[in-house]
Amino acid sequence: MTQLEFEGSPPPFGHPMLKYFAFDPNYVNLNHGSYGSLPLPVLAACNKLTMQVESNPDLFVRVEQTELITKCRAQISKFVGAKMNEIVLVRNTSHGINTIMRSFEWNAGDVIVTCTSTYDAMQGLARFLHDSPGHPKVSQFVIQWPTSHAVIVAGYRAHLQSIPRHSGQKVVAMIDSITSVPGALMPWQELVKLCKEAGVYSVIDGAHSIGQEMNIDLGKADPDFWVSNCHKWLFAKRGCAVMFVAERNQHIVKSSFPTSKVYISPSDRTFPAQSFIEQYNWNGTIDFVPPLSITAALEFRKWLGGEDAINSYCHDMAIRGGAHLAWIFGTRVLDETGEFTCNMVNVQIPLSPDVRPSEKVNSLFTQKMLAPTNRKTKVSAGIFYHNGAWWARCSAQIWTELSDFELLGTVLAEVCREVADELQA
Structure with missing residues (x-):
């Protein structure tokens, strides 16, 4: 890692952190938990090692x-x-x-x-x-x-x-x-x-x-x-x-x-x-x-402020973001007491429980969220069915803000309607 990448203090958590990652500017990542997200300073260290x-x-x-x-x-x-x-x-x-x-x-x-x-x-x-x-x-x-x-x-x-x-x-x-x-x-x-x-x-x-x-x-x-x-x-x-x-x-x-x-x-x-x-x-x-x-x-995590700083922000964002998304949908979070929540939050989404889980449904969500034909913005969150309801698993990270949950809410409401319509067609 070069001195330039670690010069001075890190920016505040939230969207200012996005410059340290390689995300497409039209992509909102609330699914970090699935595959991880490589910071650019770590990528630079990897390239040097390569x-x-x-x-x-x-x-x-x-x-x-x-x-x-x-x-x-x-x-x-x-x-x-x-x-x-x-x-x-x-x-x-x-x-x-x-x-x-x-x-x-x-x-x-x-x-x-x-x-x-x-x-x-x-x-x-x-x-x-x-x-x-x-x-x-x-x-x-x-x-x-x-x-x-x-x-x-x-x-x-x-x-x-x-x-x-x-x-x-x-x-x-x-x-x-x-x-x-x-x-x-x-x-x-x-x-x-x-x-x-x-x-x-x-x-x-x-x-x-x-x-x-x-x-x-x-x-x-x-x-x-x-x-x-x-x-x-x-x-x-x-x-x-x-x-x-x-x-x-x-x-x-x-x-x-x-x-x-x-x-x-x-x-x-x-x-x-x-x-x-x-x-x-x-x-x-x-x-x-x-x-x-x-x-x-x-080393990157130490520069960011260490484990307490990173996880305090991500946990707080998961709790607040989950509550906000549930309010948008008029639904609920899966873990209402918070004892199960670290940096991932599960929120019920507006899809009828009559829609049963299948490879087709999974494929529809993946296509419509990550490769949409009717909008520029792409969003990611884990969609799953549990105990008679559909849920979104949202990963909060150091770049996440409440506006990301709002965008997910807008997109997911639209995608749920599209999935339901396509399954009925």
Whole structure:
């Protein structure tokens, strides 16, 4: 990053921040949570690093990249309150959780616990494992909003207790820290405690956590496994993620994916976790820039004022923007108490619940919001159906202002009418 990009103090949060991103001026991004948004100063650092790689690929891959990866691991370990030897870098959260879940040796009678709010790709992973040798059963816990953290914790305890248990059985719970749909903060630390009490492995899908959830302390929460994307809310280059595997469980994750040349057979290891870190330093040629962009992303966030400043603004904007959008629509927010809301807010939109979710409906919303033929402005928000109503998941970021929610309200009201008309035609 150059001195010019970080000269002086940053501008105030809101639209003045847009100059630090590459957005089309006719595009209003209220869906940052899906794919992240790369700041231009971080992009400049990535371009500089790319030139370093390409100037001498042999030197970089054989000598320089391991030191840089180690630096990133040290920084992100401190950021999430974990031991450095429990942290490795992977492509994305789905990649990390697949690595973990496929590492278990599944047997008949084993159980995978999911929730109705589990990310759809992870639901697919659970079904795949059920269809594979060992055929673990999938036991799904139902969550319907509106609800509360207390209700979820009580219900989850009862659900774990209802699972028939036998000697030698594995029960593995896949738990979201912040659900994708709806965008909701879960009481995941409490659920981890319940898993410990019940002898259940906890695998935390933290895709939305780093950069959005405040005061992550993995040492205190002590999950068995935890994975989070750095390219979403942390502002790193997509895709990269951090994978936490507690020391006590590193014997389970025997191999990186793909398997590295430094893989050691369990029978040949002098201690259970031997080669765990080394496997993730090199397991095939990739673009090394995304994981290494974590350093630049953390520097950018520090320049902005740090985690408290960033998340205080984004959380306040999510609360105020959600309330304002609900007022525009004459509807409601999904989380009326605010206990589920970090920087994403879910607002009911004016589409009849008689319209049922389908690929066609999803495609219509995508086309009409992102590639409209009747207007210049493009807007993005996550549209989904839950508990008898349609909702918009809106991500508040450092560039967001209330006027963005107003524009979304105008556009979404029009799009809902268009979708309903087209489905009736």
